[in-house]
Amino acid sequence: MTADHEFGNLSTDLKLSLVEEYLGAFTTALRSKFAELWYIDAFAGTGERTIKHKRVEARNWLPEIEEKIERRRGSAxxxxxxxxPFDRVIFMDKKKAHCTALEALRAEYPTRLIDVVRGDANEAIKAELAAKRWAGKRAVMFLDPYGMNVEWRTLEMIRATEAIDVWYLVSLAGLFRQASHDPKHLSPKKRAAITRMLGTEEWEDAWYHRDVTIDLLGQVDQTHQRIADVAAMEEFVGKRLRSLFPKVLPPRRLRSDRKVPSFSLFLAISNPEPKAIGLATKIGNHILKAR
Ligand SMILES: C[S@@+](CC[C@H](N)C(=O)[O-])C[C@H]1O[C@@H](n2cnc3c(N)ncnc32)[C@H](O)[C@@H]1O
Structure with missing residues (x-):
């Protein structure tokens, strides 16, 4: 069964090609060193990306171009x-139709060990990582949500494995939207969403400027507005990730079709051993800098 999954833009191709290159380099470098290499895709999609090219009407001497549907490979x-190849592959997705498509994809690879887990990524990762022994295993995880779905406690669990390299797509657009310019619109729900993602409330002091002036009558005038731009938010996320993981590479900024910064793709390494950091950094930097 094919579930059409339309998402992304040109940056999506770049993102997937960066991750693909890393996965190939990872299994090549570690194949002979570890008994098991795993890949965990926590927002796996369907295995396919549908791109609809709109019909273009005939104009002047140019003929009509019919609507075209193109299918490209997704991360799964x-x-x-x-x-x-990876020894074990785990696909997670919240959407039933996407899991059905992932099961159909699994059927195309009958000799491979592939799990399809339906559910919220945070819960599915927690269940998968709980009480797992990582000796002799290494893994790459891809966190590719549409928005701000990855909770800080999930990153803490990943970090604790000391065995997983994680490619994490951070939604700058999501953070920018939730952190309203005017703090009057910063509802408890928005605050909670940002805090859940960043694992701290410190973002509010870092991103907002409070100006308190007291007049002669002792009355207080408080102006309070967001001063952080997208770059400052990306920097804050990087700082948070560096406080948790032994190594985080400088991210790759991804832009929307209208050239607005929309996501930042981070590579974080959970293994503190200098050899592991050295290898992942060498491969990751080579890939991130080459494009
Ligand atoms: C950007 S798409 C992933 C695309 C995929 N990596 C690919 O390259 O084909 C995000 C996916 O996450 C799923 N999703 C949304 N919220 C989720 C959640 N809380 N937990 C797990 N999956 C979720 C969506 O159903 C969708 O398939």
């Missing part, structure tokens, strides 16, 4: 095509 299929 990309991971299954990696050579040398």
């Amino acid at each position: 299929r990309i991971a299954l095509d990696i050579s040398p």
Whole structure:
């Protein structure tokens, strides 16, 4: 079954090609060193990306161009095509139709060990990582949500494994939207969403400026507005990730079709061993800087 999954833009191709290159380099470098190499895709989609090219009407001497539907590989299929292959692949997605599509994808690879888990990524990762022994295993995890779905406690669990390299797509657009310019619109729900993602309330002091003036009658005039731009928010996220993971590479900023910064793609390494950091950094930097 094919569930159409339309998402992304040109940056999506870049994002997927960066991750694909890392996955190939990862299994090539570690194949002979570890008994098991895993790939965990916590927002796996369907294995496919549908791109609709709109019909273009005939104009002047140019003929009409019919609507065209193009299908490109999504992260799940990309991971299954990696050579040398991963020993175990875990796909997670909240949406039933996407899990059905992932099960159909699994059926195309009958000799491979592939799990499809339906549910919220935070809960599914918690269940998967709980009480797992990581000796002899290494993994790459891809966190590719549409928005601000990844909770800080989930990152803490990933970090605690000391075995997972994580590619994390951070929604700058989501943070920018939730952190309203005018704090009057910063509802408790918005505050909670940002805090859940960043694992601290410190973002509010860092992103907002409070100007308190007291007049002669002792009355207080408080102006309070957001001073952080997208770059400052990205910097804050980087600082938070660096406070948790032994190594975080400088991110790759991804833009929307209208050139607005929309996401930042981070690579964070949970293994504190200098050898592991050295290898992941070498591969990651090479890939991130080359494009
Ligand atoms: C940007 S798409 C992922 C695309 C995929 N990586 C690919 O390349 O094909 C995000 C996916 O996350 C799923 N999703 C949304 N919220 C989720 C959640 N809380 N937990 C798990 N999956 C979720 C959506 O159903 C969607 O398939």
